[in-house]
Amino acid sequence: MSGVITDNIGRSSGLLKAVGGAGKVKQIIMKDATGMTTDSTNFSGSVGGTIGDIGTAHISQAITPTDASSIIVVIASSASGLESNAMGGAAIFAGSTCKAWMNNNGYNVDASGFAVHAAWVAGGTSAITVEFRSIGSYIGSNTRLGAMHGGGSPSAATPIGTMTIMEVLN
DSSP states (O other), X not given: OOSEEEEEESTTTOEEEEESSTTOEEEEEEEEOOSOXXXXXXXXXXXXXXXXXXXXXXXXXXEOOSSTTOEEEEEEEEEEEESSSEEEEEEEEETTEEEEEEEEEEBTTEEEEEEEEEEEEOOSSXXXXXXXXXXXXXXXXXXXXXXXXXXXXXXXTSOOOEEEEEEEOO
């Protein structure tokens, strides 16, 4: 069955009703990071407000929507490390606009990782460059995507990072 789930037909049967072409995935693009990305932007002035056009791209990929009303869905994740005891940040950007961001805390250069998700209406059929960025930290220390620690290169076992972009008909 394809389409958007709109109603549960026969509540006890578990059958679902779908309508039209909405909800169909038109395209999926996946891209992996190729190395570690470091950024030392101080985003403390942005907390509680808008994240400006800051940071360094860990993964960058263009998508050209087939329909202006499509929903662009982005899922990005990476291991991360911090240079000091800090709150690091990562974000998803469409061009120069931050669509979603999150932070994590690190202690003594170790951190956990980021999983950032965003969705928005395409608004046109021109190519959109989507980026998963390291946006620094609350105190301006380095935040590294693609590494589990504050320094050094990622090992072969380290999850360096991945980003999936989907176009879903609205």
